[in-house]
Amino acid sequence: MDRGAWWATVHGVAKSRTGLSDFTFFLMELEGGKQKQQGRLILLNMRRSAAPSQLQGNPFKKPKFISPARSHPSPNEEVAKLNSDIKLFEVAANKNNFLQPQNDPRTCNFNLPTKECAKGINHGDNYREKYCLEASTKTTLDLHHTVHSAPKEITVSKGQEEKPDSLVKYFSVVWCKASKKKHKKWEGDGVLIVKGKSFTLKDLEGKDIGRGTGYKLKELEKIEEGQTMMIGGKEIEVMGIISPDDFNSGRCFQFGGGCSAILSSSQAAKKCFSNPFKSVCKLSSKENKQNSFQSCKPRHDPYAPNSLVMLRPDKNHQWLFNKNCFPVVDVVIDPHLVYYLRPHQKEGITFLYECVMGMRVNGRCGAILADEMGLGKTLQCISLIWTLQCQGPYGGKPIVKKTLIVTPGSLVNNWKKEFQKWLGIERIKIFTVDQDHKVEEFTKSPFYSVLIISYEMLLRSLDQIKNVKFDLLICDEGHRLKNSTIKTTTALISLSCEKRIILTGTPVQNDLQEFFTLIDFVNPGILGSLSAYRKIYEEPIIISRQPSASEEERELGEQRAAELTCLTGLFILRRTQEVINQYLPPKIENVVFCRPGALQIALYRKLLNSQAVRFCLQGLLENTSHLICIGALKKLCNHPCLLFGSIKEKESNSTWDESEERNLYEGLMNVFPADYNPIMFTEEESGKLQVLSKLLAVIRELRPAEKVVLVSNYTRTLDILQEVCKRHGYAYTRLDGQTPISQRQQIVDGFNSKYSSDFIFLLSSKAGGVGLNLIGGSHLILYDIDWNPATDIQAMSRVWRDGQKHPVHIYRLLTTGTIEEKIYQRQISKQGLSGAVVDLSKTSDHIQFSVEELKNLFTLHESSHCVTHDLLDCECTGENHTGDSLEKLPVSRNCQLGPHQQKSDSLKPLSMSQLKQWRHFPGDHLNLTDPFLERIRENVSFFFQNITNQTTAI
Numbered sequence: 037m038d039r040g041a042w043w044a045t046v047h048g049v050a051k052s053r054t055g056l057s058d059f060t061f062f063l064m065e066l067e068g069g070k071q072k073q074q075g076r077l078i079l080l081n082m083r084r085s086a087a088p089s090q091l092q093g094n095p096f097k098k099p100k101f102i103s104p105a106r107s108h109p110s111p112n113e114e115v116a117k118l119n120s121d122i123k124l125f126e127v128a129a130n131k132n133n134f135l136q137p138q139n140d141p142r143t144c145n146f147n148l149p150t151k152e153c154a155k156g157i158n159h160g161d162n163y164r165e166k167y168c169l170e171a172s173t174k175t176t177l178d179l180h181h182t183v184h185s186a187p188k189e190i191t192v193s194k195g196q197e198e199k200p201d202s203l204v205k206y207f208s209v210v211w212c213k214a215s216k217k218k219h220k221k222w223e224g225d226g227v228l229i230v231k232g233k234s235f236t237l238k239d240l241e242g243k244d245i246g247r248g249t250g251y252k253l254k255e256l257e258k259i260e261e262g263q264t265m266m267i268g269g270k271e272i273e274v275m276g277i278i279s280p281d282d283f284n285s286g287r288c289f290q291f292g293g294g295c296s297a298i299l300s301s302s303q304a305a306k307k308c309f310s311n312p313f314k315s316v317c318k319l320s321s322k323e324n325k326q327n328s329f330q331s332c333k334p335r336h337d338p339y340a341p342n343s344l345v346m347l348r349p350d351k352n353h354q355w356l357f358n359k360n361c362f363p364v365v366d367v368v369i370d371p372h373l374v375y376y377l378r379p380h381q382k383e384g385i386t387f388l389y390e391c392v393m394g395m396r397v398n399g400r401c402g403a404i405l406a407d408e409m410g411l412g413k414t415l416q417c418i419s420l421i422w423t424l425q426c427q428g429p430y431g432g433k434p435i436v437k438k439t440l441i442v443t444p445g446s447l448v449n450n451w452k453k454e455f456q457k458w459l460g461i462e463r464i465k466i467f468t469v470d471q472d473h474k475v476e477e478f479t480k481s482p483f484y485s486v487l488i489i490s491y492e493m494l495l496r497s498l499d500q501i502k503n504v505k506f507d508l509l510i511c512d513e514g515h516r517l518k519n520s521t522i523k524t525t526t527a528l529i530s531l532s533c534e535k536r537i538i539l540t541g542t543p544v545q546n547d548l549q550e551f552f553t554l555i556d557f558v559n560p561g562i563l564g565s566l567s568a569y570r571k572i573y574e575e576p577i578i579i580s581r582q583p584s585a586s587e588e589e590r591e592l593g594e595q596r597a598a599e600l601t602c603l604t605g606l607f608i609l610r611r612t613q614e615v616i617n618q619y620l621p622p623k624i625e626n627v628v629f630c631r632p633g634a635l636q637i638a639l640y641r642k643l644l645n646s647q648a649v650r651f652c653l654q655g656l657l658e659n660t661s662h663l664i665c666i667g668a669l670k671k672l673c674n675h676p677c678l679l680f681g682s683i684k685e686k687e688s689n690s691t692w693d694e695s696e697e698r699n700l701y702e703g704l705m706n707v708f709p710a711d712y713n714p715i716m717f718t719e720e721e722s723g724k725l726q727v728l729s730k731l732l733a734v735i736r737e738l739r740p741a742e743k744v745v746l747v748s749n750y751t752r753t754l755d756i757l758q759e760v761c762k763r764h765g766y767a768y769t770r771l772d773g774q775t776p777i778s779q780r781q782q783i784v785d786g787f788n789s790k791y792s793s794d795f796i797f798l799l800s801s802k803a804g805g806v807g808l809n810l811i812g813g814s815h816l817i818l819y820d821i822d823w824n825p826a827t828d829i830q831a832m833s834r835v836w837r838d839g840q841k842h843p844v845h846i847y848r849l850l851t852t853g854t855i856e857e858k859i860y861q862r863q864i865s866k867q868g869l870s871g872a873v874v875d876l877s878k879t880s881d882h883i884q885f886s887v888e889e890l891k892n893l894f895t896l897h898e899s900s901h902c903v904t905h906d907l908l909d910c911e912c913t914g915e916n917h918t919g920d921s922l923e924k925l926p927v928s929r930n931c932q933l934g935p936h937q938q939k940s941d942s943l944k945p946l947s948m949s950q951l952k953q954w955r956h957f958p959g960d961h962l963n964l965t966d967p968f969l970e971r972i973r974e975n976v977s978f979f980f981q982n983i984t985n986q987t988t989a990i
């Protein structure tokens with residue numbers, strides 16, 4: 037296409053308030069040919085050391101300032117309608133340029149596909165539209181109101197008439213330090229808040245930079261554009277009015293005041309306005325000629341039934357990224373993959389494609405796929421990689437040559453396996469890094485296009501990795517990057533790749549600091565600097581959540597949260613388990629309260645009477661003493677022999693005499709039988725072990741073809757469970773922290789194989805829970821409980837996932853009346869539900885206990901069938917209460933982004949009120965319909981049961 041352009045001076049601004057001859061020119065480049073409708077704004081000259089908005093005069097009237105740092109202007113800056121007159125052009129330029137709004141900057145309605153391009157072609161579910169509408173309805177934004185169309189009348193707060201003291205107005209201003217100099221230079225943009233008789237001046241990072249009080253109300257009413265005044269040693273000039281809506285949402289800081297908060301805050305932000313195609317699409321002119329018409333046909337038929345066609349780039353995108361004017365070609369997902377994809381996965385692939393292509397947020401190529409566990413994030417990424425590696429919208433040129441996948445060590449081979457499962461071994465060449473296969477091999481060979489590496493290996497081979505030009509970076513289980521100071525995060529940030537995807541099954545909004553790090557990693561600079569983010573979003577949101585927050589603070593916090601959700605919602609996608617429930621078999625979850633054995637009760641009493649526990653309750657001991665007491669009680673619940681073992685070990689230690697544990701274990705040995713031998717432990721000594729042993733026997737008997745995943749948090753406990761397997765002749769396999777990473781996938785594959793003879797998979801939840809697929813097992817037994825519900829939920833999700841053929845039975849074993857019940861209660865109580873706990877990295881060390889709480893923890897309830905049921909305030913007498921199905925209940929979620937995010941979320945632990953809805957009955961209940969429970973009831977004091985996806989035959 038002939039790209040001959042002609043130039044026209046559109047606007048020259050000479051705001052010569054300072055007396056300097058400062059001119060800012062905007063030129064519009066107008067093109068011939070097809071793209072005559074488009075124009076390009078270029079900033080030719082600007083004045084040094086002046087407030088950005090002042091450069092072109094009043095921002096509410098003149099085109100917005102464009103940072104010279106932006107080497108690749110965003111489409112909105114670049115594009116204006118040729119047939120528009122200058123006024124129209126000004127309006128376009130005045131719009132919020134950052135997020136490329138095409139209709140209204142508030143609607144988050146970016147880049148909707150044009151009718152023509154969508155016509156006749158299946159472009160997925162037009163996810164963006166759905167999503168953005170969702171985002172915009174979530175917020176309380178006024179869709180017809182823009183930052184720059186400020187109301188003529190100053191907006192005042194409710195009740196202004198009656199109470200002049202509560203009058204609140206907001207103005208955009210420019211400011212400089214007060215001086216007597218003749219020629220003043222504005223130093224920055226700001227926001228002036230006039231409340232009652234006082235002023236507050238904030239900079240665009242939300243920081244207070246001036247205050248003043250005691251002004252006359254009459255004067256305040258008269259404030260108008262162009263007015264100058266002195267505030268707290270600063271001179272300001274009012275540039276325009278900011279609506280309360282724009283202030284409350286925080287938009288006036290980032291956008292209304294001149295984008296500086298976003299544009300200048302991060303180096304990386306500048307980088308991100310770069311061409312998402314440049315890595316691969318740049319062709320020499322010779323190549324150009326040769327190739328220009330070669331691959332103009334889509335690789336797969338976009339009109340075929342069930343085809344999944346990606347969104348076509350709009351005119352802006354083409355204008356920016358199709359410099360070589362290749363024909364636009366449909367990008368069509370390989371039908372071979374589409375055949376297997378679930379509807380949510382098709383949506384997910386469309387979402388990822390649009391994100392990394394910079395179609396969702398102008399020039400930003402990052403995405404966070406935060407689907408719950410088991411929804412097939414791996415397959416969605418594989419489909420994306422395969423597509424981008426073979427196709428592209430411009431002349432069909434591939435977008436990606438090399439992809440880097442960083443994942444926890446235990447999943448490196450799982451990724452490889454998934455590639456092979458979905459694409460076979462021929463289509464794409466995968467290189468996995470391990471002890472024997474170094475990064476150099478990948479670097480030297482042109483053969484491989486995908487490098488899969490663990491986080492640990494990445495750190496070790498960072499230098500070599502930096503030498504490779506990766507076009508796409510995927511960080512699996514990426515919630516670990518939430519802390520920007522940790523080495524892994526800094527290493528990944530240092531990679532120059534712009535298309536970045538984080539995969540995580542954990543909700544990302546629970547902690548606003550961590551949220552910032554994840555967002556800033558995928559789309560650097562999009563939320564401005566950390567300090568601006570804190571002032572504009574985090575502080576008001578956190579303040580609004582305090583019980584003491586005023587109505588005003590609450591509203592402000594909610595609106596800021598809504599704005600943040602709207603901004604980031606464009607590139608974060610989270611779907612919950614429900615979307616695949618229909619493809620999964622039923623799940624029967626049981627909480628089983630096991631009666632402790634006689635030896636356990638005797639030892640428990642003794643421990644609770646120890647000096648150490650008594651001191652703890654009086655608050656006399658060191659900070660960590662209670663953790664030692666808790667640890668001992670937990671061991672005892674698993675099996676007394678574990679306690680015996682640790683006492684013996686401690687006694688042989690030279691520091692035993694001074695050890696705090698002496699106070700705890702004093703006299704305990706006398707409770708054990710004189711000839712007690714931990715190696716010869718019996719099942720009767722532990723209530724849970726007795727139940728487990730019977731459970732394994734009944735599974736074996738009733739479902740001989742099915743397998744069991746047996747989970748504990750402790751290696752020593754796994755040793756005991758392993759011994760039980762041996763004694764009963766059950767074939768088993770084991771994965772714990774000591775299992776070499778290179779062997780893990782092999783162990784998992786072996787167990788999942790239908791040819792395997794293993795009956796039991798012994799799993800240490802902390803070592804290997806994350807991301808594993810253990811669909812070979814259909815019974816999962818959680819032998820002990822963790823303080824952090826996320827650890828348990830992770831483990832439970834290993835079996836109930838796509839590919840599972842049998843109904844899934846989950847058994848959580850708890851020792852009745854003991855600390856295990858208390859931990860469970862904490863998991864399901866408000867305290868345990870607080871957002872921070874739904875996070876795998878949080879351990880009990882983070883938990884603070886009051887003396888009251890410790891008293892409760894260190895109490896043994898010997899006469900109750902189930903303390904948890906006693907606490908539920910349930911009207912039933914414990915006789916087979918059949919509650920409503922859990923699925924019918926609304927599930928709330930603790931999320932710092934507030935009510936706008938409330939969605940059902942199965943990752944969130946169960947709440948007390950939900951548990952109350954489960955069927956529940958005592959162990960001696962006469963009518964137990966479940967044959968498995970029937971067989972273990974003798975040692976069980978109480979059951980809770982819930983069935984998801986119930987069908988008649990279980």
Ligand SMILES: Nc1ncnc2c1ncn2[C@@H]1O[C@H](COP(=O)(O)OP(=O)(O)OP(=O)(O)O)[C@@H](O)[C@H]1O
Pocket residue numbers: 376377378381407408409410411412413414415454457540541806807808809833837838839
């Ligand atoms: N469309 C599908 N049809 C059949 N099986 C599928 C499909 N999508 C994914 N799976 C299988 O489902 C299992 C879970 O997928 P995957 O491991 O990608 O989940 P995930 O979202 O990464 O979960 P986690 O957060 O636990 O890592 C895998 O065995 C995968 O092969």
Ligand SMILES: [Mg+2]
Pocket residue numbers: 413414512807
């Ligand atoms: Mg995964």
